[in-house]
Amino acid sequence: MSLYRIRNGNQMIAEGAIAAGCRFFAGYPITPASGIYKSMIDELPRRCDVAISSPDEISALAFCVGASQRGFKAMTATSGPGFSLMVETLQYAVMTETPLVIALVQRLGPSTGGATQGGQGDALFVGHSIAGGYTIPVFSPSTPKEAYELTVHAFNVSEQLRTPVVVLTDKEVAMTSENIDYEKLAVPEVVDRRYFSGDGQENYRSYFFNNPNDVPEFAAVGGTVKVVVTGSAHEMSGRLQKNSPETIEVLRHLNSKIASHSDLIMRLHVESDDEADFAVLSYGVSARTAGEAVAYLKEKGNRVTFCNLQTLFPIPEKEILNAAGNARKVVIVEENMTGLYKSQIEKLFPGKQVVGVNGVGRMITPKEIEEAVLSEK
Numbered sequence: 001m002s003l004y005r006i007r008n009g010n011q012m013i014a015e016g017a018i019a020a021g022c023r024f025f026a027g028y029p030i031t032p033a034s035g036i037y038k039s040m041i042d043e044l045p046r047r048c049d050v051a052i053s054s055p056d057e058i059s060a061l062a063f064c065v066g067a068s069q070r071g072f073k074a075m076t077a078t079s080g081p082g083f084s085l086m087v088e089t090l091q092y093a094v095m096t097e098t099p100l101v102i103a104l105v106q107r108l109g110p111s112t113g114g115a116t117q118g119g120q121g122d123a124l125f126v127g128h129s130i131a132g133g134y135t136i137p138v139f140s141p142s143t144p145k146e147a148y149e150l151t152v153h154a155f156n157v158s159e160q161l162r163t164p165v166v167v168l169t170d171k172e173v174a175m176t177s178e179n180i181d182y183e184k185l186a187v188p189e190v191v192d193r194r195y196f197s198g199d200g201q202e203n204y205r206s207y208f209f210n211n212p213n214d215v216p217e218f219a220a221v222g223g224t225v226k227v228v229v230t231g232s233a234h235e236m237s238g239r240l241q242k243n244s245p246e247t248i249e250v251l252r253h254l255n256s257k258i259a260s261h262s263d264l265i266m267r268l269h270v271e272s273d274d275e276a277d278f279a280v281l282s283y284g285v286s287a288r289t290a291g292e293a294v295a296y297l298k299e300k301g302n303r304v305t306f307c308n309l310q311t312l313f314p315i316p317e318k319e320i321l322n323a324a325g326n327a328r329k330v331v332i333v334e335e336n337m338t339g340l341y342k343s344q345i346e347k348l349f350p351g352k353q354v355v356g357v358n359g360v361g362r363m364i365t366p367k368e369i370e371e372a373v374l375s376e377k
Contacts, residue, residue: 002181002182002183002184003181003182003183004179004180004181004182005179005180005182006177006178006179006180007144007177007178007180008035008144008174008175008176008177008178009141009143009144009147009169009173009174009175009176010032010033010034010035010036010039010077010105010147010174010175011035011036011039011144012144012145012147012148012151012180013036013077013103013147013148013151013167013169013174014035014036014039014040014043015039015148016147016148016149016150016151016152016155017040017075017101017103017151017155018040018043018044018047019148019152019187019190020073020151020152020154020155020156020190021073021155021190021192022040022044022049022073022074022075022101022155023044023047023049023050023067023072023073023074024044024049024050024051024052024063024064024067024068024072024073024074024075025037025040025041025044025050025051025052025064025074025075025076025077026051026052026054026059026060026061026063026064026067026074026076027040027041027052027053027054027060027076027077027078028053028054028055028056028057028059028060028078028082029053030057030078030079030081030082030115031079031107031115031116032079032105032107032115032116032118032171032174032175033077033078033079033082033103033104033105033174035174035175036077036103036105036174037053037077040075040077041053050067050072056085057076057078057081057082057083057085057086058085058086058088058089060076060078060082060086061076061086061089061090061093061100061102062089063076064076064100065089065092065093065096065098065100068093068098068099068100069096069098069220069221069227069229070220070221070222071218071220071223073099073100073101073155073159074100074101075100075101075102075103075155076100076101076102076103077102077103077104077105078102078103078104078105079104079105079106079107079115080104080106080107080109080110080113080121080122080125081109081111081112081113083102083104083122083125083126083129086102087129090102090129090130090136090164091129091130091131091231092231093163093164094130094134094136094163094164094254095230095231095232095254096229096230096231097162097163097207097215097216097254098162098164099158099159099161099162099163099164099165099193099218100158100164100165101151101154101155101158101164101165101166101167102164102165102166102167103151103166103167103169104122104126104166104167104168104169105169105170105171105174106118106119106120106121106122106168106169106170106171106284107119107170107171108121108360108361109121109122114361116171117171117361118170118171118172118285118335118363119170119171119335119336119360119361120170120283120284120285120286120334120335120336120340121335121336121337121340122168123138123140123168123283123312123334123336123340123341124340124341124343124344126138126166126168126312126313127312127313127344132251133255134254134255134258135255135258135259135313135314136163136164136165136166136258136313137154137157137158137161137163137165137166137258137265137311137313137314138165138166138168138311138312138313139153139154139165139166139167139168139267139310139311139312140167140168140169140283140284140309140310140311140312141167141169141173141284141310142173142282142283142284142285142286142287142288142308142310143173143178143288144173144176144177144178144180145178145180145184145185146310147167147169147173147174148180148185148187149185149186149187149188150167150267150310151167152187152188152190153188153267154166154167155190156188156189156190156191157264157265159191159192159193160191160193160194160215160261160264161215161257161258161261161264161265162193162215162216162218162257163257163258168284168312169284170284170285170335172284172285172363173284173285193218194215194217194218195217195218195219196217196218196219196225197217203226204219204225204226204227205236205237205238206219206227206228206229206236206237206238207234207235207236207237207238207250207253208236208237209236209253212249212252212253212256212257213253213256213257213260213261214253214257215257216236233247233250233251234247234250235247235250236250258314259314262314262316262318265311265314266311266316266319267310267311268307268308268309268310268311268316268319268320268323269307269308269310270305270306270307270308270319270322270323271291271294271305271306271307272305272323272325273303273304273305273325274325274326275303275326276303276304276305276325276326276327277302277303277304277327277328277329278297278302278303278304278305278327278328278329278330278331278373279304279305279306279307279323279324279325279327279329279330279331280293280294280304280305280306280307280330280331280332280333280369280373281306281307281309281320281323281324281330281331281332281333281345282307282308282309282332282333282334283308283309283310283312283334283341284334284335285335285363286333286334286335286363286364287308287309287333289333289363289364289365289366289369290306290308290333290366290369291306291308292366293366293367293369293370293373294306294369296366296370297370297373297374302373302374304373305323305324305325305327307320307323307324309341312341315344315345317345317348320345320348321348324348324349324352327352328352328353329352329353329354329355329373330346330349330352330353330354330355331355331356331357331369331372331373332345332346332354332355332356332357333356333357333358333364333369334356334357334358335358335359335360335362335363335364336358336360337358337360338356338358339356339358342354342356355372355375357369357372
């Protein structure tokens with residue numbers, strides 16, 4: 001007998017985090033992410049774990065960094081204005097190879113924007129938030145069910161690659177309640193970070209690797225070995241160096257460890273048709289509308305491939321190309337002014353017609369997508 005519960009995306013992100021082994025949460029209430037904050041504040045103390053109401057978003061992420069460096073899986077939740085404040089600490093987490101998860105629920109922007117109005121305007125901000133062109137994994141659920149599954153996956157990727165990860169959702173997915181069949185959740189096996197396996201008396205090197213694609217073994221601050229942590233450019237031991245050959249190798253490693261593990265990171269849902277004339281790509285709540293439009297188009301005899309982009313960064317180029325196949329026209333649907341993600345992937349389709357369907361301050365309708373697919377313009 002199936003177990004059903006009424007849940008929204010925020011609740012399912014919180015439940016996914018707990019299922020993944022999250023034992024520390026710090027956050028500051030902000031619409032439309034406050035449901036995650038409330039769920040974690042309510043639930044973690046019941047499990048003898050820690051949830052902190054932070055004085056601001058800067059402190060929230062800094063607390064998470066500290067908890068993770070002590071060895072605990074950690075998460076925070078915010079929206080666009082709060083993420084803006086977190087970026088410096090996020091870059092510190094990248095440089096120190098600190099695993100943690102940020103749930104970012106988009107709303108209409110920029111600045112404080114429209115707190116109760118949806119939008120998908122943060123995709124490029126999140127994907128390019130690290131100076132130097134470094135990439136962090138970014139996942140985008142389109143349903144509460146996906147929110148749960150991708151949050152577990154986000155923790156696994158974060159732990160395995162020692163990197164911060166963002167779960168990028170939007171107001172509609174976060175705050176719309178649905179009937180969830182828990183027995184149909186595709187729950188990934190939970191993975192933990194790889195701990196230092198040497199003798200406790202050995203000279204542990206915080207960022208040691210043999211191959212730049214490797215992920216250094218982790219040791220907790222305050223444990224049995226000395227751990228050096230720094231956000232400055234450093235050698236494998238953590239010693240500050242500006243531009244020694246080893247320091248440059250460490251900096252290259254921060255990107256190569258992500259790029260070389262694309263098979264571990266990538267998650268997409270594709271309804272493919274090898275003979276499709278059209279390919280429709282989307283993410284977040286817009287992917288739900290796009291999926292509905294594709295179903296209508298197929299009912300009318302059109303050959304259409306649909307791709308729900310659950311991974312936004314690193315850009316799943318190979319998977320997107322395979323999804324588009326031989327389609328002559330590619331339609332990219334997203335709720336922002338200019339087609340932010342379209343600007344990143346349209347170069348993948350030389351010789352194809354690439355069209356964006358966009359909206360600001362409102363949700364896109366299936367009819368708009370149908371018309372864009374069938375239009376000869």
